[in-house]
Amino acid sequence: MSKIRVLIVDDSAVIRRLLEKFLSSSPDIEVVGSAADPYIARDKLVQLKPDVMTLDVEMPRMDGISFLEKVMQHMPTRTIIFSSLAKTGSETYFRALEAGAIEIMEKPSIDVSQSMETLSAQIIEKVKVVARARINPIKKVATPGTPVQKSTSTSLARTTHQLIAVASSTGGTEALKVFLSGMPANIPGTLVVQHMPPGFTKSFADNLNKMFPFEVKEAEEGDQVVPGRVLIAPGNYHMELYRSGAYYHVKLHQEAPLHSVRPAADYMMKSVAKFVGKNACGVVLTGMGKDGAEGLLEMKKAGAYTVAQNEETCVVYGMPQAAVNLGAADKVLALDKIAGELLSKISAKDAA
Incomplete structure (x- = not known):
């Protein structure tokens, strides 16, 4: 070469x-x-x-x-x-x-x-x-000029029947904007691990919070996972899910880095597999390395519906490729098709 x-x-x-x-x-x-x-x-x-x-x-x-x-x-x-x-x-x-x-x-x-x-x-x-990365493979999502009105629904008082877990890394800050732009105000409770340095995840979450009609925040210890809320793992902290009664919450910890990263999506996804099972959807987006592949496989084995971003729309087809190679993805889709696919599956489950 x-x-x-x-x-x-x-x-x-x-x-x-x-x-x-x-x-x-x-x-x-x-x-x-x-x-x-x-x-x-x-x-x-x-x-x-x-x-x-x-x-x-x-x-x-x-x-x-x-x-x-x-x-x-x-x-x-x-x-x-x-x-x-x-x-x-x-x-x-x-x-x-x-x-x-x-x-x-x-x-x-x-x-x-x-x-x-x-x-x-x-x-x-x-x-x-x-x-090896692709240049500008995704469409940028413009930040609105005026603040987005948040949903006034009472969804935060309800339990989460469906949950989405997302892993992303290189190219993920823009990919997440595309993914979230396809979601409604009452988005299912969503957990995101985006590999970022400490100190930047709060700014990233605050920026996303201004763009969308649902709440986006950097996760804090004990935060509840509910419809209308997206929680982003803080830089340098692993994030896991646990259940307390009818509700899901997150816990943060600083165990050793996994796959050389902290937060690691595998921690989060494996806990979602354990506590949510078939009522979850898992997504692995663009990124280098293999974080999220094993977690997505555990989610699939637990009955969750799982998706990997396709190579053509990835900046780096590392993490999604690792998931595909493990057989962890039920479907491989272009970035702009993933949100619609998940909403379709979630609607079908709710109707069942």
Whole structure:
């Protein structure tokens, strides 16, 4: 196979040299060029046609996100954002994702607590995954200009007869918007594990809450799972379901990462299989790795209806592919068809 061609865009000569050193240590990667600002990068994109671009946010003459928006319009390129703002500025994080970044990482530092070898291995792995990712495979869902009116139904006082469990990772922030846009105000109680760094899941949930007629919130210990509510697992916490009388609640914990992630969807889905069984639906959306595959299989064995997103609409067909390979998915569907399929199955179960 040909090498993955990478263009490094950063105004810091130190960072450019560090990234080049890391990436060049892999026999599968070739650094074909570097640029100190977006205007130089623009010319090199046209000239070199790299497979992957690494991009800083704070740069002279034009910020990285504005540049990425232009790149994705005129010369779509798989992009990893490396920025010191990725850790502290959640607005920057989400703007980068919406602009088309596939991965966002904190900018490597000389004084990092982890070893250079570990950091190098992480960056190389990210580049390899991003090189296989699809560019802009999903339709963006516009944020409404005026606040969405929430449902005034009394659904929160009722028990949850049906429940949806969703796993997503790379590309999932936009995929979840598409999925949730197909759901009604009285959406069945829904649990979501989206792999995100600590501190960002609350901002993500708050943003979704403004977009849809149902409640979306970062899960808190003991939260009840009810119609009209979507709970998103907090970054760095696993989320599981338990039953108390006629009601379902969530518990949070910090057991060791599973599949190198915390939260892990397998924890959540296996608990849904145990306590909800056939009254649940499970979904695995776009993402790298295999988290959610085993949990989805347990849900299917417990009688739940299970769906995996198809390869054509995934940014990264890792998690859904792992689920399909395990035989965990009853159906494989395009992203924009999943919500309707689940609602149809849930309506049939309610009528039975």
